[in-house]
Amino acid sequence: MKRTWFRGRTGRFIMMVSVLVLITAGMFALASVFMAYDPDGHLTRRWLHDSRWALFAWRLMMYAGIAGVWLMKVRPQLLRRWPEVRARLPRTELLGVLFILATECVAWTGTA
Incomplete structure (x- = not known):
């Protein structure tokens, strides 16, 4: 079965937008984990400095x-x-x- 939905310029645009949305959601998930683990940011700052x-x-x-x-x-x-x-x-x-x-x-x- 051919995927005609993801062909051409429109398909590439849809793929890029969906990938960017997934990456953004992953970054927000990672940020929420960091905020839950280290709300003040002291551990993260120390890790960045070390x-x-x-x-x-x-x-x-x-x-x-x-x-x-x-x-x-x-x-x-x-x-x-x-x-x-x-x-x-x-x-x-x-x-x-x-x-x-x-x-x-x-x-x-x-x-x-």
Whole structure:
């Protein structure tokens, strides 16, 4: 039996909306568990402070993965499809790096 309901643009839209609704419900469920277990947030804050270096290493791995995919897959396809953006692309990449650095500075300023 073919699933004609999930074909085409409308089907993809329905799938994406339903996945986003499920993810949102899961996040609310997780937040309610945290609030029931630790209503003041002291245990969660202590856990975040104690595991800040592991979380920083995880973020660095995520940044490296995104940069690798960007440099090996997305950037060459982008330049092949739109060669006129070659002059503006380094500036856009620099803005992305500055955004990551600013985000990390904000994350590390309150961890004294």
